[in-house]
Amino acid sequence: MRSQLSAIGQRSETVRRANLSAIVRELHLRGPLTRSSLVVRTGLTRSAIRGLVGELVEGGLASEAPGAPLGTPGRPSSRVRLDPDRAVAIGLEISVDTLAAAVVGLGGVVHARERVARPRAHLSVDEIVGDLAELVGRIWPIGLPTAATVGIGVAVVGIDRRSDGLVTLAPNLGWRDVPLAERLRGAFDVRAPISVANDADLGALAELRRGAAAGYEDVLFVSGEVGVGGGLILGGRPLTGAAGFGGEVGHLPVNPLGVPCGCGSVGCWETEVGERALLLRAGHAPDEGRDGVEAVLREADAGSPRALAALENVGRWLGRGLAGLVNIFNPRLIVLGGLLGRIHPYVDHTLEDCLDHFALPAPRALVRIVPARLGVDAPLLGAAELALDPLLADPASWLRPSGAVAVPASA
Numbered sequence: 001m002r003s004q005l006s007a008i009g010q011r012s013e014t015v016r017r018a019n020l021s022a023i024v025r026e027l028h029l030r031g032p033l034t035r036s037s038l039v040v041r042t043g044l045t046r047s048a049i050r051g052l053v054g055e056l057v058e059g060g061l062a063s064e065a066p067g068a069p070l071g072t073p074g075r076p077s078s079r080v081r082l083d084p085d086r087a088v089a090i091g092l093e094i095s096v097d098t099l100a101a102a103v104v105g106l107g108g109v110v111h112a113r114e115r116v117a118r119p120r121a122h123l124s125v126d127e128i129v130g131d132l133a134e135l136v137g138r139i140w141p142i143g144l145p146t147a148a149t150v151g152i153g154v155a156v157v158g159i160d161r162r163s164d165g166l167v168t169l170a171p172n173l174g175w176r177d178v179p180l181a182e183r184l185r186g187a188f189d190v191r192a193p194i195s196v197a198n199d200a201d202l203g204a205l206a207e208l209r210r211g212a213a214a215g216y217e218d219v220l221f222v223s224g225e226v227g228v229g230g231g232l233i234l235g236g237r238p239l240t241g242a243a244g245f246g247g248e249v250g251h252l253p254v255n256p257l258g259v260p261c262g263c264g265s266v267g268c269w270e271t272e273v274g275e276r277a278l279l280l281r282a283g284h285a286p287d288e289g290r291d292g293v294e295a296v297l298r299e300a301d302a303g304s305p306r307a308l309a310a311l312e313n314v315g316r317w318l319g320r321g322l323a324g325l326v327n328i329f330n331p332r333l334i335v336l337g338g339l340l341g342r343i344h345p346y347v348d349h350t351l352e353d354c355l356d357h358f359a360l361p362a363p364r365a366l367v368r369i370v371p372a373r374l375g376v377d378a379p380l381l382g383a384a385e386l387a388l389d390p391l392l393a394d395p396a397s398w399l400r401p402s403g404a405v406a407v408p409a410s411a
Contacts, residue, residue: 001013003253017396019044020052024395026084027062028107028388029209032081053080059063059399060086061106064302084109087391087398088147090192091384092184093134093155095199096120096172096226097289099128100377101135104384105147106391108210112139113380120226120289122174125183133187144200148398153383154180155199157227162244165196171262172226195386199223199401200337201240201247202382204231209385211373216333220325222249223273223379225290227262232329241292250274254321272317275339281310293339300346308346315347319354326355330363333370337378341371 003150022042027033033041038049043143056062064078084105091113102113114135118128123155158170165181181194204213204221213219213233221231232239240246250270251263258267260345271277275293276286282296283306299307322334336344344351348369355364372378391398 015064016052016174017394019048020395021393022057023049023052023056024061024106025392027080027082028392031107032079034077034079036077038080052138055399056080056395061395061398082106084111085144085147086197087150087336087388088144088386089150089384090136090152090188091155091380091382091387092136092152093199093220093383094128094132094173094379095379098376099131099135100380101139102377102380102384103139103144104381104388106388108381108385110381111144113377114139115380120287125175125178125180129183129187132184136188149190150398151192151387151389152184152188152190153385153387154184154194154196155202155379155383156180156196157199157225157229159245159248160196160198161242161271162195162197165194165332167196169263171264174197177301180243193390195242195383196243197383197386198231198247199230199379200229201231201238201244202267202380202386203337203374203378204233204335205238205385206374206378206382207337207372208233208236210381211378212370213333218330218332219335220322220329220331220333221335221337221372221378222272222322222325222340224250224274224340225338226275228274228340230325232331234329234331249321249325252321252324254317269317269321273314273340277317278310278314278339278343281313283305283310293342297342297346311343312350314343315350316354318347319351320358322351323355323358323364326346326359326363326367330366333368335370335372337372337374338376341375344369344371 026041035049039046062080062082064080066078084107087407088103088105090367091102091104098115099118100115103111157172158167160167167175167178171175181196182195200223203223207213217236219233223229230247230249252269253267254269257268259271261268261271279286279288279292284292296307300311308399350405352367
């Protein structure tokens with residue numbers, strides 16, 4: 001009998017934790033909601049919502065305020081919001097020519113963020129880690145003395161192993177088999193976990209939660225600068241592969257007669273649609289970077305035949321690759337980030353024509369292509385979202401009866 005009661009108690013606690021997670025996720029993704037709205041969105045009873053919200057308020061993760069009068073009989077349902085000042089995540093981004101850091105609270109509230117340029121030369125891991133630590137030091141005194149750091153998320157332009165934060169290959173950084181999470185752990189004086197993921201995967205996560213893909217469950221995010229990466233969300237869940245190496249769409253072999261790629265292969269998709277390809281076709285030096293891309297777009301606006309032809313060429317290669325991915329994954333939405341998002345207005349008709357010609361009719365009829373809403377910050381904000389996931393999955397571990405938030409002992 002005692003063991004049966006223990007099992008019932010364990011199941012009850014599991015259900016409680018799952019219900020707390022459901023409430024916190026709704027509030028995190030949708031913002032403040034009334035208790036009545038939480039009943040509808042979670043399927044929990046009113047009494048369950050009342051008790052669980054009370055736990056969140058007492059534990060310091062949420063607050064309640066009287067709801068606005070609706071002009072109908074009865075007392076309006078109180079409005080519940082997460083406290084963005086009590087638990088925060090640090091988001092970091094390592095791209096080819098910038099480093100960025102952000103402090104983000106529950107509900108996606110960005111308390112501080114900063115982005116700095118870095119040389120495109122291959123810098124050592126120690127140099128970049130030191131620069132990131134300095135960047136976080138500049139933005140961290142943000143008036144949140146009671147905030148607990150849930151975790152640190154890192155977006156990096158490379159192929160990453162999520163289990164231990166190893167960057168196995170980042171050709172545009174000159175990295176191979178870099179234990180990035182371990183290096184960062186030595187530089188940051190926090191007990192919080194450090195999670196490393198591909199920048200496009202995290203761009204997809206941010207656009208799904210906060211950007212152009214909000215409300216969708218089947219999304220392909222493709223972002224390009226020097227390289228090209230992809231993030232895939234199917235059924236509302238990220239598809240990253242067995243070890244987190246999935247989504248390297250930039251290294252699809254598309255042109256056997258093409259040019260060498262930084263990964264060591266020849267004719268990868270990114271060699272046809274990346275920044276270097278656009279600049280060369282438009283008559284610019286391949287090392288002009290973002291400034292060169294902006295110059296090409298200005299030339300296109302002025303009617304330059306060469307700039308327009310370069311964009312058309314990149315658009316055709318981009319459209320063909322997207323058509324293949326549509327045939328394989330059947331997304332409802334394609335979100336273009338980085339360089340690809342910036343050139344979208346110039347190549348949108350080309351992309352649509354390519355999908356019409358090369359995608360199968362059934363998946364083609366379902367899919368739309370849009371530019372990223374979060375712009376350059378999508379991977380950075382996705383890194384913060386990744387770092388907040390442990391709290392969203394189990395908010396009960398972050399409650400204290402005193403109303404303060406504490407890092408769990410396991411962190």
